[in-house]
Amino acid sequence: MSALARIALTAYRWAGVAAFPCAGLFLSIRAAKGKEDRTRKLERVGYASADRPRGPLVWVHAASVGEMMAVTALMRELRRCDINVLLTTGTTTSAQIAGDRLQDGVIHQYVPVDALPGVRRFLDYWHPDLMIGVESEIWPTTLQELHDRQIPQILVNARLSDRSFARWQRHPTVAASLFSKLAMVVAQSDLDAERFRDLGAWPVSMSGNIKVDTDAPACDSALLASYERQIGHRKAWAAISTAEGEEKIAAMVHRALKAHMGQLTVVVPRHPDRADAIEAMLIEQGLVVARRSRDDRITPETDVFLGDSIGEMGLYLRLTDIAFAGRSLIKDGGGSNPLEPAVLGCAVLSGPHVENFRESYQKLVRHGAARVVRDAETLAKAVHFLMNNHVVRHKMADSGMEAVQDMRGALTSTIKAMEPYINPLTVKARLEPKKAAGE
Template structure:
């Protein structure tokens, strides 16, 4: 009975979405006005393509935002090396920019269609993917059902299941099973994630580790780095990165507490969402701090308290300017943000305690001595002060974090191995069709 109920709910979701489709324009328009959508390409959200489908095998890779996009770069490179066409979808303007910078025209980028039957159908009718690869925690019922109905294999890679999501799905086990049974394979980040997917009905499930460990170091424009390093000189620095609402003010208060103890202190603050930076700048200036923004190319003079990172795709620049990094969405937010990138770039990692979404990574970093958790802003100020005063301890945390990340490597190899039954036939098909076309020429 529960199975029938679950399928009835999914059918209702399908047709309710179809009915709501004509009314969704206002929502997209609102997002465009907020800078959350690309005005010139918003038709892609309705599944309308902006590019033709290339001949030959094609894999659809979906990565919701910047973190997921960076995580799948190595996997995409592997697919491209086999001659497979890729349409990469993302859901944010910032992730589209990262995809363009890192991959250029080697992949076809589209914004992901809304999870509504008309949009998903239009997308699938045009692109006709041979395989769908979704990253991390992207569970879209309509997309999963439509791929399943067309018998297109769909694989979740770098799979992650948060505490909240798991509890929500566990309350509706038959609904979860009706969806997750459509997944051809789940490649999970950790044993905890893997077991959660198994309990929700996914088969088979393998564990790879975190793909983000196997990504290349974030790129940096060397001239910009050299210029900022020259401007900063030997001033003490620390960074608060991937911050969410409220954490920028905490970082500003930390600066106020520490600047007398550390003359010339420069705080580097990089909000997770750059569109918030005007509000963030105003809040910091209300604290009496002088702020220089990256986009304005304000000089980082000796009187500047805060360098505000309001650009997209320059995290590699900001993290290379310091040896101490607080990672946000962990004091005022829930779930945390990825600490691996700061550790890879040789920073001592600090974070609040709300890191449920990256529990495995933090557990390993803390155990190895590369990261510390803080309770509040006062404790954060104390930790930053301690690390600024103790070079040996700071360098030790930096080295420990780097070593821990190195030990966690190998996720890409394990993911590729799990995907081999799906990818190998497409590589063979690409080579055969390529040879055939070459012969005709």
């Protein structure tokens, strides 16, 4: 490690120690804004709220809902090997979904802030045998502490956006010091793999995107049937995972097409806590809104069905076969996952800013399953065209499902790459009694 990198990382480490006494106040402010769980704030400073089971334990960290859903199948495979799994996330939404959906043997906790006292307290209690991070989570203090304790850290489904890669490149010695501490990187694409190698990671392999291997998002069949009856014969399209500004674009598209199509527009914001502001904007635009969180009925007068619930993307996508994937018409948005709508038989539309899912979009576009729009006008034209062209719409949907099938296999490749770390834990797990520590 160069002297400059050592100074920078040491400064970061001790800045975290100095700021740690203020963590309680910081977390209380976030809790007041709904960004932290008031009842579980102590987890964020390293205090556990669950027993540590006896036997090998793998710590899996997924920052938010998308990353968590991506590694659900991987955690299932670890449990089949009788390995305990500790899942940490950073958002209240992901914690809620984890509580509803995770299988037995997976313990959920909030991830501790990246400050030495909290990280040490967390690791002293849980004693993980292996840490698996998802996509691009690099926390310097946590990474250093894992390295010092000889706990391997593997990054799976790893990716680096253009912006993140450029930022790391401006500090090459710091990047090399951090990325070289990773035991292994399993990247989403050849480009991502090359970027991780350039920054000092080794070994690096490429598996593809494990989100392709996740199950299609489920939904309540009775609830789906109820909404389908309410919608009746009206045509519908959806704008999903939208960022601020894109809901207004969806409203513009709806108003442009309403006189000709009489369609229903389904809007699913990326952050449901913005629903009140979105509803106010839609009403100001003269639109009639039904909200999922209020169990509002969809009537013939309803213009927009606002999907402001958590974990029901499977429901919203099954109400339509045309889906615009958001965070893609705003600069630096990065795009949103197009694989969920594709696997559920939707023709996919997207803006041009899809850096975080570049590989997936390239494959969908090559298969004829996705189309790129530039703005509200071209989005309106694309929605209008697809609503009026049954053959084209269904061809795009069929092509999307074929493309997803062709892309599968990343989970198998990821597990195979990790076998040198997983197999010893499997043997250990099957030799030890499965009791909670202290029993």
